[in-house]
Amino acid sequence: MASTDTQQAGLPDTQELARTYAEVAQRSSKLLSEYIQRQVSKGVEPPDDEMGVAQAFFDMMAKLMSDPVRLATNQMNLLRDYFSLWQNSVQRLWGLTPEPVATPEKSDKRFKHEEWQDSFVFDFIKQSYLIAARNIHDTVCCIDGLDEAAQKKVNFYTRQYVDAMAPSNFALTNPEVLEETCRTRGQNLIKGFNNLLRDLEAGDGQLRVRMTDTEAFELGRNVATTPGKVVFQNDMMQLLQYTPSTAKVFERPLLIVPPWINKYYVLDLRDKNSYIKWAVDQGHTVFVISWVNPDTRHAEKGFDAYMSEGVLAAIDAICEQTGAKEINAAGYCLGGTLLGTTMAWLAARRDKRIASGTFFTSLLDFSQPGELGVFIDEQQVQSLEKKMNERGYLEGAEMAGTFNMLRANDLIWSFVINNYLMGKDPFPFDLLYWNSDSTRLPARMHSFYLRRMYLENALREPGAIELCGVKIDLGKIKAPCYFISTIEDHIAPWKTTYLGALTLGKAPRFVLGGSGHIAGIVNPPAANKYGYWVREDGELPEDSDEWLKGATQHPGSWWTDWQGWVTALDSKQVAARDPEKGPLEVLEDAPGSYVKARLDKSSR
Known part of the structure; x- marks a missing residue:
């Protein structure tokens, strides 16, 4: 009777409040006890100033x-x-x-x-x-x-x-x-505290702020839905070939090399903003590498393994599957760095199978890494190597936390307010679902990447890096290249990607898009957003500011500019290629099984 009276008076149900408080007390006590036990078991020591x-x-x-x-x-x-x-x-x-x-x-x-x-x-x-x-x-x-x-x-x-x-x-x-x-x-604060405990439980005692409703999405159902097949796989990657949507396709297939810091499906979130689906609809035979989410078994996989068992293995498989002798290749972020080294490796061996290279917000020169440089110095790299060598990899949540700190108000504090103070559940958002889908990085590869690329900036120096028995010289890359960078990029600053473009043996077409590292790339023509800058005279002066002064801004998406550029190189077409009718065995439907290894779910 009392409960009914309080409800009619518009007051909180005291019995429900009691149950909620009891649940909060039980969960917080359990978390605190487990944390103390973990600290005692490994010995509590004063924290080192690992980051300086x-x-x-x-x-x-x-x-x-x-x-x-x-x-x-x-x-x-x-x-x-x-x-x-x-x-x-x-x-x-x-x-x-x-x-x-x-x-x-x-x-x-x-x-x-x-x-x-x-x-x-x-x-x-x-x-x-x-x-x-x-x-x-x-x-x-x-x-x-x-x-x-x-x-x-x-x-x-x-x-x-x-x-x-x-x-x-x-x-x-x-x-x-x-x-x-x-x-x-006050119910929002009680619910918010429960949300806080939930996120602490999900992170095994470390706070893992939930950015979106992860249960609202499923790969292959409402994200990463472009039809295709897995036609090749090895220990490092699965190769996806997408089903054509046109009767004719360009003779040169397109290979997309995504970063392995994140997963490839940022380029295939929804039909309306999927670069992969758009490229298929333009008549490209699209192949995408889906990298393995590594564990202790991959601890000794280095940057050379990502090249030999990744890009080079993919090129071999594509040529066998399609009969093509040349391909177009595109690399995103770290995938672009790998594409550049692979193209230089092939050029040294006079292998011309990559007929053109496209670089999405990719660093080849690391002299000015922006705010990421705060996390990369000798002291911090040594500390990171110690942690990685103990378990064989860099945990995905650690890398995600670093990137989130670069935009803390948007990617941390806004969710703290929404989840813990307002007591609301995060909104289902496909891009944030992808952003929270962390990937690990093998210890050997990441140590090499941080030291040789960031600390030493060795990639831009001819012959300073050797991979698979070949000294890498970016100046030997003579194939036509296209650089798309974004003006607000905080991960690969455009003025630094511009310096990388200058290292190639042939001046590329440099295009500067609007917005940032993700939104500026995932910018479909139908959205008619941001625009892009390009110099029609093709000049690439030493100074990036001078380049921008001579550039013309165009409305819309850079995708259409790229399509005009790549088809002008070779517009010959052939009959559409069905992945089920090629010589390679179909292993499973896209998006494949490698991409579905999700760390935040397996840890719960």
Whole structure:
């Protein structure tokens, strides 16, 4: 009877609350107990400064304290801004509308709720935070005499701290959360705590923030649905051949080499934005490598194995399956780095089977890796190698966490607010389903990649890297190439991919797309978004800014520009190639079994 009365009065059901609290207490106690037991079993030791962050901040403070004038100036600027904020606040109380002292960037989604502007209190909190954030950044950036690598670490981790302390991340200072808390009488916070425990359980004690409803998607059902067959496989990869949708196809097949940091189906999410389906519909015989998700058995697989058992094995299989003597090849991100080394390897052996190469946001020169460089130095690589050698691979969640930190507000804190403060389940989103589908990296390969590519930047030096008995010289690549980079890319900065384009033996067609590393590539013509820049004179000056000054912006997708470029090289057509009628045995339907090894589900 009491329960019915409380429901009619609009109050929470006390019995239900009691059950919920009991469940929360039981789950949190279990998690804490398991964590303590794990720590005791392996011995608790003081954490090492594996990433050199503490040392970087110690160095920064030493330099900063030796410049009292700068420190005093920044403190005065902070006081001035806060004094201006108080003046503006008084004016608002009088009914005036003064210009704000600090405003968020247009791209900043944290303060979109109207209360951040309309409410005197929340506008004050917002501006107070923005003033403090600006002053902190101004104080620690560009410290005279500080080592460049240390400065980058200070800047990056200061931003992480400032982002974490945003008022939007706390229940009492987020108007949207307060509104929801009042509306649900606190049920959102209880549900949010349960969501937090769920994510801790999924991560075996480590927080794995859920970005999307992983149960809403299934490979082959509503993502990665382009029809095709697995026609070849080995220990490193499966080779997918897609079913043609046109009566005639271009004579040269197209091989796509995806990165093995992520899975290939980012290029085949849905019909309307699938690059793979679009290429099939344009008349290409499309083959895609689906890499194995490695485990301890692959610990000794190196970069050379990804070339010999990956790209080279795929080329052999494609030529056997189609009878073609030449193919077009495209590589995405790390897959493009591998494609470049493979093309140089083939060129050294006078093998011309790759008639053209296309590079999606790919680094061949690693001199300016952007913010990823914060995570790559001798100290950190040694620490990472120690961990990898113990288990044989780099865990996928560790790599995913690194990439998420590059865009923490979008890929971490927005989900913390939604899942834990608002108490909502994440929205089903295919791209985030793919983003959370982590892959491991073999220890030997990743160590080679970090050291030889990032630390030493050896790939751009002729003969500095040797793979499968051949010294790699990118300057020997004479086949026509196409570089597509994106202007907002935070993983492969476009000015650095431009430097890689300059290393080839023949100047490629360089195209700069809008948006970032994923959205700028997965940009179908039907969407009519972003646009792209290209120099029609084909010039590739040494300076990337000079190239951009002479480039013309075009509306729409770079996909159509690429199609015109690749078909102009060779437009000869043949009868459509059915994967079931080729000489290679069909092993299973696309998307195959290798891509379905999902780490976050197997760990639950």
